[in-house]
Amino acid sequence: MAKQGAKKGEERGGKISTREQDYPQWYQDVVREGGLAEPAKVVKGCMVIRPHGYAVWEKIQRDLDARFKATGHQNAYFPLLVPQSFITKEAEHVEGFAPELAVVTHAGGAELEEPYVIRPTSETIIGHFFGKWITSHRDLPMLINQWANVMRWELRTRMFLRTTEFLWQEGHTAHANHEESLEEVIRMLHVYGDFVEEVLAMPVVRGIKTQSEKFAGALESYCIEAFMQDGKALQAGTSHDLGQNFGKAFDVKFQNDAGELEYVWQTSWGVSTRLIGGLIMTHSDDDGLVLPPRVAPIHVVIVPIFRRDDEKARVLEAATILKDALETIDLGHERAAYRDFVRVEIDDRDMRPGAKYYEWERKGVPMRIELGPRDLDKGQVCVKMRVPTAAGEGKEFLDEKAFLDGFRERLLTYQAELLRMARERVAAAQVTLDSWEEFETTFAGDNSTFAWCHWDGTAETEAKIKELTKVTIRCIPLEGQGPAPEPGKCILTGNPSKQRVLMAKAY
RNA sequence: CGGGGCGUGGCGCAGUCUGGUAGCGCGCCUGCUUUGGGAGCAGGAAGCCGAAGGUUCGAAUCCUUUCGCCCCGACCA
Numbered sequence: 001m002a003k004q005g006a007k008k009g010e011e012r013g014g015k016i017s018t019r020e021q022d023y024p025q026w027y028q029d030v031v032r033e034g035g036l037a038e039p040a041k042v043v044k045g046c047m048v049i050r051p052h053g054y055a056v057w058e059k060i061q062r063d064l065d066a067r068f069k070a071t072g073h074q075n076a077y078f079p080l081l082v083p084q085s086f087i088t089k090e091a092e093h094v095e096g097f098a099p100e101l102a103v104v105t106h107a108g109g110a111e112l113e114e115p116y117v118i119r120p121t122s123e124t125i126i127g128h129f130f131g132k133w134i135t136s137h138r139d140l141p142m143l144i145n146q147w148a149n150v151m152r153w154e155l156r157t158r159m160f161l162r163t164t165e166f167l168w169q170e171g172h173t174a175h176a177n178h179e180e181s182l183e184e185v186i187r188m189l190h191v192y193g194d195f196v197e198e199v200l201a202m203p204v205v206r207g208i209k210t211q212s213e214k215f216a217g218a219l220e221s222y223c224i225e226a227f228m229q230d231g232k233a234l235q236a237g238t239s240h241d242l243g244q245n246f247g248k249a250f251d252v253k254f255q256n257d258a259g260e261l262e263y264v265w266q267t268s269w270g271v272s273t274r275l276i277g278g279l280i281m282t283h284s285d286d287d288g289l290v291l292p293p294r295v296a297p298i299h300v301v302i303v304p305i306f307r308r309d310d311e312k313a314r315v316l317e318a319a320t321i322l323k324d325a326l327e328t329i330d331l332g333h334e335r336a337a338y339r340d341f342v343r344v345e346i347d348d349r350d351m352r353p354g355a356k357y358y359e360w361e362r363k364g365v366p367m368r369i370e371l372g373p374r375d376l377d378k379g380q381v382c383v384k385m386r387v388p389t390a391a392g393e394g395k396e397f398l399d400e401k402a403f404l405d406g407f408r409e410r411l412l413t414y415q416a417e418l419l420r421m422a423r424e425r426v427a428a429a430q431v432t433l434d435s436w437e438e439f440e441t442t443f444a445g446d447n448s449t450f451a452w453c454h455w456d457g458t459a460e461t462e463a464k465i466k467e468l469t470k471v472t473i474r475c476i477p478l479e480g481q482g483p484a485p486e487p488g489k490c491i492l493t494g495n496p497s498k499q500r501v502l503m504a505k506a507y
Numbered sequence: 508c509g510g511g512g513c514g515u516g517g518c519g520c521a522g523u524c525u526g527g528u529a530g531c532g533c534g535c536c537u538g539c540u541u542u543g544g545g546a547g548c549a550g551g552a553a554g555c556c557g558a559a560g561g562u563u564c565g566a567a568u569c570c571u572u573u574c575g576c577c578c579c580g581a582c583c584a
Contacts, residue, residue, distance in 0.1 A: 024578090039576085039577080041575085041576055041577085042575085042576085044575085044576075096583090099582065099583095100582075100583070121584090150584090152582095152583070152584080154582070154583060154584095155508080155580090155581075155582060155583085156578095156579085156580080156581085156582080156583085161584085162583065162584070166584070168584070215584095234584095235583095235584065236584090237584085238584070270584070271584080272584050273584090274584055275584095303543090305542075305543050306542075307541085307542065350542090351542085351545090351546090352541085352542055352544085352545070352546055353542065353543060353544070353545095354542090354543090354544035354545050354546090355544085355545045355546085356544090356545090357544055357545080358544075358545050359545085370543060372543060374543080375543095382543080395543090506583095507583095507584095
């Protein structure tokens with residue numbers, strides 16, 4: 001099919017499909033046009049995270065890292081390569097990860113005596129070192145976090161949501177008893193839930209995975225599940241109660257205060273660059289990326305407007321003064337462990353202003369300021385927010401002083417509005433279902449939404465539902481995270497159920 | 508692993524059926540004019556057509572082999 005290219009009057013620049021037309025294509029387009037990432041192509045299933053995308057990850061890291069430190073964790077780093085034999089020590093763990101391992105068999109020009117696997121996660125190697133480090137109850141709790149890359153040879157990949165290699169953090173902790181380790185599991189689940197809602201403005205449901213959906217090797221997996229605009233669910237973070245499984249597999253024992261040897265109780269928890277995928281599918285629209293201010297690498301872009309060189313000099317000078325004023329503003333929380341200064345970009349490239357507007361909109365920058373001679377004469381600024389909200393819509397012409405005074409409030413309102421609107425989307429879309437007919441209609445074809453349904457608690461029923469409809473049980477909600485528990489009948493079998501669970505198709 | 512698609516200037520593609528000087532759009536470079544919602548004109552640079560064999564006077568095009576990537580399923584943060 002011959003392509004005419006952009007005709008006069010047609011859209012220029014990268015094309016973004018609408019969500020209506022082709023949702024997966026829209027997602028890919030937003031990632032590309034937002035300058036976040038591109039498929040590596042030369043390396044199967046991997047992506048290149050471009051500077052704008054990596055800057056978002058850095059903001060995620062900065063905030064999470066502060067939260068981990070505030071809850072007593074320390075960062076450490078363990079090897080990328082794990083002896084193959086380690087993986088096989090925990091029975092369920094092997095079974096879960098064996099199919100997706102990349103294995104290093106040769107190095108230094110010779111075949112290795114024992115192959116190494118490239119870590120798909122680090123429970124095993126960290127378990128090994130915990131075994132060396134922990135001997136007494138005085139060594140506990142051991143609270144470690146690692147920022148790292150991991151590799152899982154997935155058969156089907158999508159940028160950010162599932163790539164062969166991805167970046168994440170993995171927390172690994174060891175405790176003297178189950179009560180304490182479970183407390184840690186729940187604590188970190190809430191650290192994730194709070195972070196995702198406060199910083200990414202992404203509403204989530206906190207819950208427990210079913211036995212068939214839990215982490216390979218865990219007793220229980222807790223999770224946060226996010227609602228994507230196509231109705232699918234995204235597991236945005238997990239916190240695992242590992243019990244003594246890895247303690248036993250790696251012989252991590254300590255002497256308790258009665259002098260007896262016991263195995264430690266461990267936890268692990270992680271979030272990954274997948275969060276960026278969730279961020280995109282929570283807020284972005286047909287014009288491209290939308291970033292909440294707390295994760296936006298650039299908060300404000302100033303587009304100078306001028307005709308002649310003398311105007312240009314005058315406008316750029318004023319833009320620089322405005323930028324300096326804005327960049328003294330700290331968006332951070334009162335008690336935050338870091339300062340979150342406003343970042344402003346002056347776009348003085350030799351392009352038409354209109355072209356710049358579209359470009360920065362595709363990149364999700366929360367606020368644009370147009371600054372021209374007319375504004376300088378009147379002492380005003382022209383402001384436009386990326387998404388119309390209670391924080392402003394359309395072009396607003398504001399007195400510069402008033403604008404500066406209200407700036408911080410405006411961005412924080414915008415942040416809050418993005419969360420509110422995302423919550424409204426979930427509230428409007430979610431359904432409570434009581435009959436299998438309704439269920440089949442709701443999930444017909446590619447359709448999905450958050451459905452609260454009764455389930456008889458058996459793995460057989462869960463598997464049957466998945467087989468029939470591709471719908472999975474996303475989680476059993478924690479208290480207050482779903483409808484109040486009340487007895488009912490299983491959506492499929494009609495057998496007794498204690499409470500409704502969250503069902504949806506998932507990424 | 509099953510099904511589908513695609514490898515041709517930086518990007519997106521046409522050309523392949525029917526072999527004959529490698530093309531188009533965008534982007535890029537230079538200049539002038541422009542600049543409050545995707546600029547216009549003029550000039551210019553840039554490609555051993557994924558790789559290897561073969562057929563032919565002649566191959567992007569035909570034949571064989573091969574490599575890679577993407578999309579759709581099964582597996583999964």
